[in-house]
Amino acid sequence: MASVLGLLEAKASTAREAVERARGEAARIAAMLEEAERVLERLIIAREAVVEVLAEPAGRTVDVVEDNVVAAAMTGSPVPCQNGQLTRAVLAPDYQRIISVLETEAAAGRDQARAKDLATALGLDAVPAKIEGVRSRAKRLAERGWITRHRSGEFSILTA
Known part of the structure; x- marks a missing residue:
């Protein structure tokens, strides 16, 4: 019985490590998403400025x-x-x-x-x-x- 509990503990440890890796990856992706949203916002503002300039030359x-x-x-x-x-x-x-x-x-x-x-x-x-x-x-x-x-x-x- 001890060996089954040991195997379960090893599997739980592996699962915890996978969860931590996934959380790290999620944080990295969230940072990338935040940067992409900032770039998009700047482009939208630039586009609005161009439309404004073209409308009133x-x-x-x-x-x-x-x-x-x-x-x-x-x-x-x-x-x-x-x-x-x-x-x-x-x-x-x-x-x-x-x-x-x-x-x-x-x-x-x-x-x-x-x-x-x-x-x-x-x-x-x-x-x-x-x-x-x-x-x-x-x-x-x-x-x-x-x-x-x-x-x-x-x-x-x-x-x-």
């Missing part, structure tokens, strides 16, 4: 900032829908550069450009990851009315 040369710019900022979209009243200044710099490259290409007599050509003109390596990133941005610009996407997969500046 004091000192900027943007003619009209429509509600869709604020809505785009709230949804996390870097490209608001072009309604004919927005200037390029409301776009993130990467998107502005794509439009500039397309304007340069059009001025040089090349009306359309592929994503690979855009990536190269932007100074990026012509590797699939970079090309696809440029293609994704260009498609977003086209979907929101800033540029034209052709069936051939090429992009160009909107023509009046």
Whole structure:
């Protein structure tokens, strides 16, 4: 009978150690969660500040900032829908550069450009990851009315 009690005591000791390890792990995870919540709170505050700045562009040369710019900022979209009243200044710099490259290409007599050509003109390596990133941005610009996407997969500046 003593050996059964000894085995039970050994199992209880092992279980206590497991409980202590789990409590230590839970404390570590709680600390990680607390830090993640602090980071999230800072990001939410930053996002609110950006929405506020976009809603009231004091000192900027943007003619009209429509509600869709604020809505785009709230949804996390870097490209608001072009309604004919927005200037390029409301776009993130990467998107502005794509439009500039397309304007340069059009001025040089090349009306359309592929994503690979855009990536190269932007100074990026012509590797699939970079090309696809440029293609994704260009498609977003086209979907929101800033540029034209052709069936051939090429992009160009909107023509009046």
